[in-house]
Amino acid sequence: GENVEQHPSTLSVQEGDSAVIKCTYSDSASNYFPWYKQELGKRPQLIIDIRSNVGEKKDQRIAVTLNKTAKHFSLHITETQPEDSAVYFCAASPPVPTNAGKSTFGDGTTLTVKP
Amino acid sequence: SQTIHQWPATLVQPVGSPLSLECTVEGTSNPNLYWYRQAAGRGLQLLFYSVGIGQISSEVPQNLSASRPQDRQFILSSKKLLLSDSGFYLCAWRGKGGKEQYFGPGTRLTVT
Numbered sequence: 001g002e003n004v005e006q007h008p009s010t011l012s013v014q015e016g017d018s019a020v021i022k023c024t025y026s027d028s029a030s031n032y033f034p035w036y037k038q039e040l041g042k043r044p045q046l047i048i049d050i051r052s053n054v055g056e057k058k059d060q061r062i063a064v065t066l067n068k069t070a071k072h073f074s075l076h077i078t079e080t081q082p083e084d085s086a087v088y089f090c091a092a093s094p095p096v097p098t099n100a101g102k103s104t105f106g107d108g109t110t111l112t113v114k115p
Numbered sequence: 116s117q118t119i120h121q122w123p124a125t126l127v128q129p130v131g132s133p134l135s136l137e138c139t140v141e142g143t144s145n146p147n148l149y150w151y152r153q154a155a156g157r158g159l160q161l162l163f164y165s166v167g168i169g170q171i172s173s174e175v176p177q178n179l180s181a182s183r184p185q186d187r188q189f190i191l192s193s194k195k196l197l198l199s200d201s202g203f204y205l206c207a208w209r210g211k212g213g214k215e216q217y218f219g220p221g222t223r224l225t226v227t
Contacts, residue, residue: 032214043205043218044159051214089159093214100166101147101209103216107158 001099002027004092006106013080014114021109023090024072030092033066033073034103038087048075080113087111117142121206121219128226134179134193136222138206141187146208148189149216150181153203165189201226 003026013019025033031052036044050057050064050073057064061080066073077084087110091103118141128134140146150162161174163181171181178197182190189206206219 034215036218041223043221046215046217049214091216093216096147096209096211096213100164100172101216102149102161102164103209105159 002030002092002094002104004090004104004106006090006109008109009107010110010112012112012114015080015082017080019077019080019084019111019113021075021088021090021111022072023074023092023106024070025092025104026071027092027094027104028068028071029094029098030104031095032093033064034091034093035062035064035075036089036091038089038108040086044089077111080111082113082115085111085113117208117217119206119208119217119219121204121222123222124220125223126225128196128224130198130226131195134191134196134200134224136191136204136206136224138189138191138219139187140189140208143187143208143210145186146210148183149207149209150189150191151205151207151218153205155202159205163191196226198226200224 006023034049037047038044048062048064050066061078063076087108089108090106093103120139149164151159165171165183179193204222207216209216
């Protein structure tokens with residue numbers, strides 16, 4: 001089955017700096033890679049995603065890059081703000097008919113942005 | 116638009132008591148449904164998933180079970196809770212033709 005590894009497990013940055021979280025996956029059939037942000041006590045919220053036919057996607061201060069050959073993808077947050085502090089999860093998903101479209105999640109990265 | 120509900124929001128139950136958590140989805144039909152558990156400070160563990168009414172697949176052996184009596188209803192149950200069942204239970208859905216997966220608000224279960 002799919003295996004997703006996420007690094008680092010904790011990340012602390014100064015406000016205004018950039019933060020980068022990296023994930024690797026093992027199953028070449030995975031074609032959809034979402035990122036979720038989970039604030040304390042709340043549900044994971046989808047913040048950005050990328051599909052396998054795209055190498056990079058950007059939404060304001062957040063960007064995701066995908067290297068299908070190397071099977072890794074990354075989340076980039078620029079100009080970090082204290083409200084970016086949360087746990088971030090990456091995931092890899094096959095097309096929905098395959099394996100019921102189950103997403104495999106990384107173990108999460110706790111991001112702390114210091115004011 | 117689609118909405119996913121879970122209840123109750125919080126629950127405190129003694130060891131050995133039964134459990135029933137409910138999840139319903141609105142605004143979509145024939146979704147894939149998933150139950151996850153998240154222990155404190157940990158990642159997301161997939162417990163069960165369902166591709167249709169009455170179709171349940173289990174990811175990990177345990178004392179929990181799941182059922183899908185209606186297209187947009189997903190229930191997580193236990194006959195006798197263990198201390199290790201404590202956690203944050205999240206229901207999620209994903210459309211058959213879509214990519215995105217969305218989570219419900221979750222149920223925080225404490226077994227005492």
